[in-house]
Amino acid sequence: MLIFYTIFFLIFCYIVIFPPKEFISAGLTLDNIVSSFIIEERENFINHHIKRTSINLIIFSLLPSIFIYGCKVLHWQEVENEIMTIDNFKKWNNKTYNEFNGLQFLLNFFFYFLGFTTFIFFLTCIIIKYYSLENWKNHPIAQNLTLYTSTVEISEINNESHENINKETNNLENFSIKKDSWVRVAESVSKEFQLIDKFSSNFGNSKFYLTNSWMIKVGIFNVNIVQKNDVELNLAVAKDHTLSHISDFGAQILEIKVNPIHKTNIQPFNIRLSSFDYNSLKESLKRPIIITENIVIKQSLSDRFVETFIDVINGNPKYTLPPIITLENCLGCLIKPSQVKLYKNCIDTSPETPNDAENSERTHCKMCYCRPMWCISCMAKWFASRQNQKTPENWLSGYSPCPLCRSTFCILDVCLLR
Known part of the structure; x- marks a missing residue:
C-alpha cells in the first residue's frame, strides 16, 4: 500500500509542477487556484506575482509533511502493531530481535523526517512573513525593482486604444522615478502589462512577456524583470523535436540567454520559446539578437x-x-x-x-x-x-x-x- 501511495503522490507533485495541457485548458492548475484568492494579474501585475510566488513557496514546503503524514496514516500503525507483537507475544531470538530493531529504526526515521519537514514549513512561513514587512519591501521581486528606481524612464504612451484601460496611461511624458520608490516602478510595469500590444509566450511552467520597456519571465517561485534597453540577448541553443504538441510537423525550441548590461546585480536568466514565435519576438524587441554560429532557425509553415x-x-x-x-x-x-x-x-x-x-x-x-x-x-x-x-x-x-x-x-x- 505504501508503494502505491508513494507513486500516486509523486504523480500528483509532477502534475502540480508541470500541469498537462488538458489540466491547463480546464483551469486545474496551481496558479489558477491561487489566483482566485488574490488580486488579478491584469489589475496589478507585481502585487499579484508577489503574493502568488509567496503562496506557492508555502504550498510546496508543505508537500513533504503531507507525504510523511500520509505514510503515518497508511503504514505507521501497522508498524507499531508489529513492534508490539514482537515485543509482547513472540519469543525473543536473533530473528525477532533484528526485526524489532529494523522496525523501530524505520519508525524513528519517519518521526525525525516529519519533524524536519515541519521545520522547513515553519521556516518558509517565517521567511514569507519577513518578505511581507513594510508592504513587501523585502520580497525578491521588490528588491529587483529597487535597482531601477533611479534610472527607469517610462516612454510616452499616446494611443486612443488605451483609454479604457487607465486614464493615467495616456500621454505620459518621460520622467525619472525617484530613489527608494520601487512601488512606482511596480506601477509602471503593471500599467505596461495592461496594454494589449505586448508580446507573450508560454513554454512549460514559465511565461514570458515583452512590453514597451520591460522583459518579464514568470516562473513558479520567482519573476525576472529587466529593462528592455539594458540587456543583451544571445541565442545559444536550438533543439529540434520531431514530435511536439505545438505543430504536427514538429517544432524547434530556442533558448535565449538574457544578460543585463549595466545592472550587474541582476541575475541573468534564460527564456525558451518556439521558433514559430521568434519573428514576433524580434519585431516586438526592435533590437538585434546575437545568434551563435551554426544555429539555423527553422520557420513555421x-x-x-x-x-x-x-x-x-x-x-x-x-x-x-x-x-x-x-x-x-x-x-x-x-x-x-x-x-x-x-x-x-x-x-x-x-x-x-x-x-x-x-x-x-x-x-x-x-x-x-x-x-x-x-x-x-x-x-x-x-x-x-x-x-x-x-x-x-x-x-x-x-x-x-x-x-x-x-x-x-x-x-x-x-x-x-x-
Missing part, C-alpha cells in the same frame, strides 16, 4: 507562406489610395499600418474539379469595398488560415473571404498601397 505571399503580391498592380482616406493601424496586430487593399484583378474561371472550392460561388471573386485595414503579414496569415491545412501546396491557388465583408478574393486581388 505559416511564416514560409507569408514570405511567398509577399513575393507574389509584389507583382500585383498597386492600389492608389484616395487622399480623403486616412490609414489606421492594422486590425490584426495593431502595430503595423494598413498596407493592402482587396481589389478584384483576376478573371473568373469555373472550377475544374469539386475540390477547387467549397462551392462554385466561392470560386468567383467579388469586388471588395472595404477600406484598407490590414497589414500584409496579417492578410497573409488570414488567407492561409482559410485554406485546407492538409494541402499547403494548394494554398496559393486558393480563395478566401474578406475578413470584414466576406467577399471572395484570391491572391491576385491583394494590392499593395501606392
